Amino acid sequence: MNTIKKCPKCQKEVDAKATKCPYCQSDTRSWVRQHPIGVFLLFLIFLPIVISQINAEPTPVQTPAQQIHEVKFQSARILAKSHIEKIPLTSPSTAKYNPPTTKVDPTDPNLFEVSSYIDSQNGFGAMVRTYWSMKLKFKGEDTQESVETDANWEIVEFTFDGEKIK
Numbered sequence: 001m002n003t004i005k006k007c008p009k010c011q012k013e014v015d016a017k018a019t020k021c022p023y024c025q026s027d028t029r030s031w032v033r034q035h036p037i038g039v040f041l042l043f044l045i046f047l048p049i050v051i052s053q054i055n056a057e058p059t060p061v062q063t064p065a066q067q068i069h070e071v072k073f074q075s076a077r078i079l080a081k082s083h084i085e086k087i088p089l090t091s092p093s094t095a096k097y098n099p100p101t102t103k104v105d106p107t108d109p110n111l112f113e114v115s116s117y118i119d120s121q122n123g124f125g126a127m128v129r130t131y132w133s134m135k136l137k138f139k140g141e142d143t144q145e146s147v148e149t150d151a152n153w154e155i156v157e158f159t160f161d162g163e164k165i166k
């Protein structure tokens with residue numbers, strides 16, 4: 001049993017249980033014992049950090065294939081939107097283009113379906129909702145440059161206001 005410790009100040013051997021050095025009167029307790037409030041405050045400061053780390057969702061690390069897929073996904077959406085916005089409407093100033101929904105074909109990772117609707121006034125001034133949906137196929141290589149090249153995309157199906165245009 002270790003019943004003797006060294007005084008941190010004068011380095012003389014003192015009883016392990018002593019809180020005060022009998023030679024130099026300095027506090028021989030550990031830093032933690034000497035600073036209970038400081039330890040408690042540190043605990044209060046770091047506890048939320050520790051909790052947030054435990055609860056934090058793991059940062060998703062995307063593989064290069066996943067990154068390319070994400071670029072394709074966004075490109076399909078942007079391409080479809082730009083096509084839709086070129087279609088002349090009766091009352092363009094009243095048009096509200098709602099954000100599209102993009103889906104990947106379950107059997108073909110290069111086939112995307114983008115759909116949404118436009119609210120705008122018809123010739124009689126009544127608000128009408130026009131649904132549209134577009135299927136876009138990517139035919140290029142799996143590189144960012146290739147995905148961002150419009151020529152590598154083909155509209156394979158297009159329905160606008162209930163009418164199958166392609």
Ligand SMILES: [Zn+2]
Pocket residue numbers: 007008009010011012021022023024025026
């Ligand atoms: Zn001492």
